[in-house]
Amino acid sequence: MHGAIVRNISEEIGGASGYLTIDLAALARNYTRLAAEVAPARAAAVVKADAYGLGADRVAPRLYAEGCRHFFVAQFIEALRLRHLLADDAQIFVLNGLLPGNESACAHHGIVPVINSLEQWHQWAGAAKAVGRPLPAVLQFDTGMSRLGLPPEERETLAGLVKVEAGISVLFVMSHLASADDAESAQNAGQLAEMQAVAGAFPQFDVCFANSGGIFLGRPYHGVLARPGIALYGGAPAPGRANPMEPVVSLDIPVVQTRTVQAGARVGYSGTHLATGEMRLATIAAGYADGLPRSLSDRGAFYCDGIRLPIIGRVSMDSITIDISALPEGRLRLGSLVELLGPHQTLEDVARDAGTISYEILTGLGNRYQRSYFSHHRFPSRAS
Numbered sequence: 001m002h003g004a005i006v007r008n009i010s011e012e013i014g015g016a017s018g019y020l021t022i023d024l025a026a027l028a029r030n031y032t033r034l035a036a037e038v039a040p041a042r043a044a045a046v047v048k049a050d051a052y053g054l055g056a057d058r059v060a061p062r063l064y065a066e067g068c069r070h071f072f073v074a075q076f077i078e079a080l081r082l083r084h085l086l087a088d089d090a091q092i093f094v095l096n097g098l099l100p101g102n103e104s105a106c107a108h109h110g111i112v113p114v115i116n117s118l119e120q121w122h123q124w125a126g127a128a129k130a131v132g133r134p135l136p137a138v139l140q141f142d143t144g145m146s147r148l149g150l151p152p153e154e155r156e157t158l159a160g161l162v163k164v165e166a167g168i169s170v171l172f173v174m175s176h177l178a179s180a181d182d183a184e185s186a187q188n189a190g191q192l193a194e195m196q197a198v199a200g201a202f203p204q205f206d207v208c209f210a211n212s213g214g215i216f217l218g219r220p221y222h223g224v225l226a227r228p229g230i231a232l233y234g235g236a237p238a239p240g241r242a243n244p245m246e247p248v249v250s251l252d253i254p255v256v257q258t259r260t261v262q263a264g265a266r267v268g269y270s271g272t273h274l275a276t277g278e279m280r281l282a283t284i285a286a287g288y289a290d291g292l293p294r295s296l297s298d299r300g301a302f303y304c305d306g307i308r309l310p311i312i313g314r315v316s317m318d319s320i321t322i323d324i325s326a327l328p329e330g331r332l333r334l335g336s337l338v339e340l341l342g343p344h345q346t347l348e349d350v351a352r353d354a355g356t357i358s359y360e361i362l363t364g365l366g367n368r369y370q371r372s373y374f375s376h377h378r379f380p381s382r383a384s
């Protein structure tokens, strides 16, 4: 299998902090699954922060091939990098909106800003006037998150402005849900009501609303275009509930040393872990500089042959020590791999142990890993 070959070569090269494998076929199936969930609405893809750390240069073209034509990034610089990777019929939207000085480059490269304020509306209208042709935009409204978008008290002013010929062609009105990962949260219905009020004030425009969690809140949240991010990458749209998405990422870390310590030995910085009996330890090649949070110190685990190997002591910059006493002696040697993300441990498991969310784990994944992308085959099974 092609995948297995790529993997073996990476293992032979060695010297990396770990082996990060990204299953583009699973990514594509996740896209198809989400698109089916929102049909007849369409599914965009949120590929900000380098496609949540997985590599926008590989992820976005694959999603385009799967039929995706709407791509959201956070920053203008990300949109510029993406523009030349995608055909002209792909629309690229900048969620953080226009910053002073971006306008003409944005217009020139055919990038669509999300207009978050009246000031940005006027900036973009000025750019349209300067280039002498209408420019596309998305209008974002704050429906209860107090982060980005026009506040309710400015809706009427904007509604007046869009009626005047300003050279801006509005593609969507949008907003973002603050609590979509929690179907029980009353905030969802409140924001939906606000979004419906926006849609009522701008009846001529289509609605773009749901993120990953919002897609699974049901049809009223779908509008005509959904904006999933984390679910594409295998993260749970609603942590704590069954995850309908396929895993996309696996991460294995090589062992760089093993040892046996006796009762009384201290492990790692500040000696936070005190061995209470003889134990076998392995030190592995990745640490917080590779995006494995320091909050995993004395919490969380790696896996080998399906056996849990707890993290012992502090997470260092470039290494972590794990307790391998539960494995047969000699099972782990220099260069052996242990699993952080894979068949035995999900993104949500690691995020929970680290006291964070799957998003932060993915976007933090470091650049010292050897990355392999699988396009056609499933992962070779590494379960015991």
Ligand SMILES: *Cc1c(COP(=O)(O)O)cnc(C)c1O
Pocket (backbone or CB within 6 Å): 046, 048, 095, 175, 176, 210, 211, 212, 213, 227, 228, 229, 230, 231
């Ligand atoms: C990041 C983001 C998304 C994607 O959210 P997920 O929870 O990852 O699906 C959608 N819309 C906006 C405005 C965002 O900032």
